[in-house]
Amino acid sequence: MAHDSLYAAPPSGADTERPAGRLAGLRGALGTWDTAIVAALVVAVLLAGLSVQNFATGRNAQFLLLDLVPLALLALPMTLIVVTGEIDLSVASVVGLTSTLMGQLWLSSGLSLELICVLVVLIGAVLGAVNGVFITGFGLPSLAVTIGTLALYRGLSFVVLGDQAVADFPASWTAAVVRTIPGTSIPVAVVPVLLLALVFGVVLHATPVGRALYAMGNNDEAATFAGVSVARTKFWLFVVSGAVGGLVGIFWTLRYASARGDNATGLELTVVTAVLLGGVSIFGGRGGLLGVVAGVLLLGVLRNALQLADVDANALTIVTGSLLIVSVVLPNAAADLRARLHRRRRRAHLSAS
Amino acid sequence: MSLTDTGAAERVADNPPPDAGRPRRGLTERLLAVRELSLLIALAALVLVTTLRNDRFLSGQSIKDLLLGCAILVILAVGQTLVIVTRNVDLSVGSILGLVAFATGELFLAAPGTPWPVALLVGVALGALCGVVNGGLIAVARVPALVITLGTLYAFRGVDYYWAAGRQINAADMPRSFLRLGNQTVLGVPVLFLVALVVVAVAGYYLRSYRSGRELYAIGSEPAAARLSGIPVGRRVFAVFVANGALAGLAGVLYAARFGTLDAAAGSGLELQVVAAAVVGGVAIFGGSGSAYGAALGAVLLTTIGSSLAVLRIDPFWQQAVVGALILAAIGLDRLLALRVAARLRGRSAHGA
Numbered sequence: 001m002a003h004d005s006l007y008a009a010p011p012s013g014a015d016t017e018r019p020a021g022r023l024a025g026l027r028g029a030l031g032t033w034d035t036a037i038v039a040a041l042v043v044a045v046l047l048a049g050l051s052v053q054n055f056a057t058g059r060n061a062q063f064l065l066l067d068l069v070p071l072a073l074l075a076l077p078m079t080l081i082v083v084t085g086e087i088d089l090s091v092a093s094v095v096g097l098t099s100t101l102m103g104q105l106w107l108s109s110g111l112s113l114e115l116i117c118v119l120v121v122l123i124g125a126v127l128g129a130v131n132g133v134f135i136t137g138f139g140l141p142s143l144a145v146t147i148g149t150l151a152l153y154r155g156l157s158f159v160v161l162g163d164q165a166v167a168d169f170p171a172s173w174t175a176a177v178v179r180t181i182p183g184t185s186i187p188v189a190v191v192p193v194l195l196l197a198l199v200f201g202v203v204l205h206a207t208p209v210g211r212a213l214y215a216m217g218n219n220d221e222a223a224t225f226a227g228v229s230v231a232r233t234k235f236w237l238f239v240v241s242g243a244v245g246g247l248v249g250i251f252w253t254l255r256y257a258s259a260r261g262d263n264a265t266g267l268e269l270t271v272v273t274a275v276l277l278g279g280v281s282i283f284g285g286r287g288g289l290l291g292v293v294a295g296v297l298l299l300g301v302l303r304n305a306l307q308l309a310d311v312d313a314n315a316l317t318i319v320t321g322s323l324l325i326v327s328v329v330l331p332n333a334a335a336d337l338r339a340r341l342h343r344r345r346r347r348a349h350l351s352a353s
Numbered sequence: 354m355s356l357t358d359t360g361a362a363e364r365v366a367d368n369p370p371p372d373a374g375r376p377r378r379g380l381t382e383r384l385l386a387v388r389e390l391s392l393l394i395a396l397a398a399l400v401l402v403t404t405l406r407n408d409r410f411l412s413g414q415s416i417k418d419l420l421l422g423c424a425i426l427v428i429l430a431v432g433q434t435l436v437i438v439t440r441n442v443d444l445s446v447g448s449i450l451g452l453v454a455f456a457t458g459e460l461f462l463a464a465p466g467t468p469w470p471v472a473l474l475v476g477v478a479l480g481a482l483c484g485v486v487n488g489g490l491i492a493v494a495r496v497p498a499l500v501i502t503l504g505t506l507y508a509f510r511g512v513d514y515y516w517a518a519g520r521q522i523n524a525a526d527m528p529r530s531f532l533r534l535g536n537q538t539v540l541g542v543p544v545l546f547l548v549a550l551v552v553v554a555v556a557g558y559y560l561r562s563y564r565s566g567r568e569l570y571a572i573g574s575e576p577a578a579a580r581l582s583g584i585p586v587g588r589r590v591f592a593v594f595v596a597n598g599a600l601a602g603l604a605g606v607l608y609a610a611r612f613g614t615l616d617a618a619a620g621s622g623l624e625l626q627v628v629a630a631a632v633v634g635g636v637a638i639f640g641g642s643g644s645a646y647g648a649a650l651g652a653v654l655l656t657t658i659g660s661s662l663a664v665l666r667i668d669p670f671w672q673q674a675v676v677g678a679l680i681l682a683a684i685g686l687d688r689l690l691a692l693r694v695a696a697r698l699r700g701r702s703a704h705g706a
Contacts (some may be wrong), residue, residue: 159674322508
């Protein structure tokens with residue numbers, strides 16, 4: 001009886017410990033999750049290509065990919081951070097602040113745009129380092145800290161430019177950002193995204209650092225005892241996240257030829273959605289970069305196709321939300337089913353002894 | 354700094370009688386009291402400084418505006434406190450508020466003769482229904498509230514947009530008696546604020562004095578331990594989400610009454626402000642501590658900062674940055690206090706042994 005109610009009770013909050021049987025079940029489900037999300041992506045592309053007018057055109061592909069660049073870039077460090085069991089909600093505000101700083105520097109400093117871009121990425125890294133200091137130095141929860149810096153950085157970006165916009169960037173730069181690879185309709189900007197994705201993928205899946213990230217996500221303390229410098233690694237993750245935010249700030253500013261305080265507002269939630277949709281566990285310790293990239297693409301394809309099919313852009317948030325919910329409910333339900341028998345047996349065994 | 358000093362002094366006074374029976378409870382209560390006290394001091398200092406600069410800040414009309422402005426945030430912050438105390442979070446409150454506000458307008462459009470208490474009940478019921486969706490999904494899917502409510506944040510907002518389809522509801526569409534609810538005062542105090550006060554008092558009393566209220570803290574401190582000690586964790590968490598949804602529904606109806614003009618974007622981005630109010634109010638983001646009174650004071654403080662910046666002729670663009678800095682300061686302060694308490698408890702147990 002007591003055991004029954006124990007079973008029926010849902011885990012609340014950051015409930016990290018799980019019976020070994022369940023974990024194994026989840027791991028099994030995860031392998032299929034990557035496949036499932038890639039399959040869903042293929043199906044979505046095929047369906048959209050066949051049934052939605054103008055979807056399978058080069059021009060649409062170009063805009064679809066361009067729109068996804070910020071999301072894809074931000075999702076890379078976010079994946080690593082979520083794998084360690086932390087979260088960074090300040091990314092979109094970093095984009096906003098670096099964008100306005102870029103505008104302000106261009107407007108008043110007289111520096112060359114090349115130098116400004118380097119400075120902006122460095123500033124992004126500093127903003128990330130502030131997160132890192134609060135989280136690893138003072139030992140504060142990343143959720144609370146980055147909600148704070150979300151407001152702080154967004155506020156500062158309004159302080160920098162007010163409600164003004166800086167728009168007079170050289171046309172050669174703004175055109176370069178949206179240029180396509182000659183002979184194709186794939187934007188040039190996709191190349192650095194792919195390169196970065198490759199780097200992050202290799203780091204996460206094929207280096208000791210990546211292994212350490214998973215170890216931290218599963219159990220901070222155990223990782224410490226295993227010789228992983230948890231605090232230092234997490235600090236650098238937040239620095240990287242900030243630097244990538246700065247990069248996206250540059251891209252965003254040039255893509256829309258406009259540095260404004262409200263650039264990329266609310267993008268943080270979409271980034272988190274894409275990462276979770278990609279199969280990364282919010283508890284940390286599980287997930288992979290391939291799934292996340294597929295998740296980003298799936299999100300983009302669905303939204304783009306529905307938009308072309310004349311669905312109100314704002315109402316599309318239903319799709320984002322439902323996808324996120326389904327993506328976490330489905331694998332857990334499957335793992336539950338699979339683990340159920342095993343767990344019952346285990347529990348009966350335990351209570352008997 | 355003086356705030357932490359107050360805490361230290363109180364604890365020194367508490368030090369001599371090492372009553373083994375209930376030192377922890379007394380200590381926790383003392384800390385909570387300190388937090389509410391420090392919030393009151395900060396609020397008083399803010400009002401004082403602002404009034405010194407412009408004595409109209411304490412005029413009747415200005416105070417009325419202030420109370421009116423914070424009422425909705427207070428109600429939402431109290432609801433959020435119930436959730437956060439159990440180590441969960443509800444990010445969908447802004448969307449629930451928007452949905453209910455629009456539904457209230459639609460109700461008056463469809464049935465102009467509806468008496469306002471009926472509209473109020475319908476709104477609260479709709480909010481509670483949204484809470485049932487949240488709580489149900491969390492219970493069934495066994496995934497963290499952060500993920501589910503992030504999904505429903507999008508889903509509820511999408512439903513709102515889909516329903517509204519770009520339309521706007523104006524004050525002229527709603528009955529006078531209902532709109533008066535939003536502006537009327539009793540003895541100079543806005544009705545909206547009185548409603549908020551009742552909500553704070555009821556939730557505060559419940560959390561402090563009811564068995565099930567205390568159990569929420571137990572769940573937030575350690576869900577596994579709570580489960581083992583026979584607390585129906587699943588039921589409690591579900592109930593908390595329904596209650597929070599109902600409060601967000603109440604806030605939605607009041608929002609409609611206060612602003613009159615409604616579109617599908619009402620309350621966008623409010624969720625982070627609500628979480629910020631609770632965190633500033635001393636509700637620990639990882640559960641187990643905090644009070645409804647503190648969260649309410651946090652909400653009042655955030656609103657007051659907004660109005661006093663305007664009075665102090667500080668660029669209104671600074672407001673969000675100040676809010677962010679305040680969140681960081683609040684959680685930093687909490688951490689500092691927690692470290693001191695931990696050090697003291699260690700000292701005490703060493704002494705006892």
